[in-house]
Amino acid sequence: MQLNPVSYEWSVDKPLEPKVGFLAQEVAKVFPNAVAEVDSLEDEKPYVGAKTKVMGFNNDIFAYLIGAIQEQQAEIESLKSKVGV
Numbered sequence: 001m002q003l004n005p006v007s008y009e010w011s012v013d014k015p016l017e018p019k020v021g022f023l024a025q026e027v028a029k030v031f032p033n034a035v036a037e038v039d040s041l042e043d044e045k046p047y048v049g050a051k052t053k054v055m056g057f058n059n060d061i062f063a064y065l066i067g068a069i070q071e072q073q074a075e076i077e078s079l080k081s082k083v084g085v
Contacts, residue, residue, distance in 0.1 A: 001070055002030045005063040020063040024053035 007020050028035040037051040 001073060003027065003066050003070075005067040022055065022063060022066075024055050027055055028053065 003022055004026060005020055006023060007018055009018055024035045035053050035055055038054055039051065
């Protein structure tokens, strides 16, 4: 429930192709082993020489699945409150 799916577009890899995923900084708080810091690539100017956070599960499906689980959990909590559980 602590992850927040976001949509974004890469500015260097595949511009204007929308993606869905997570911010590595937020994922690191929940799954620290899923995030690593690597050197920025040449095409990531002006960040060359800086560190970039990357995730080991870069697949849109995870964002959609976690978003769906969060929606489902919200519905469960709503129903529980209605029946007094």
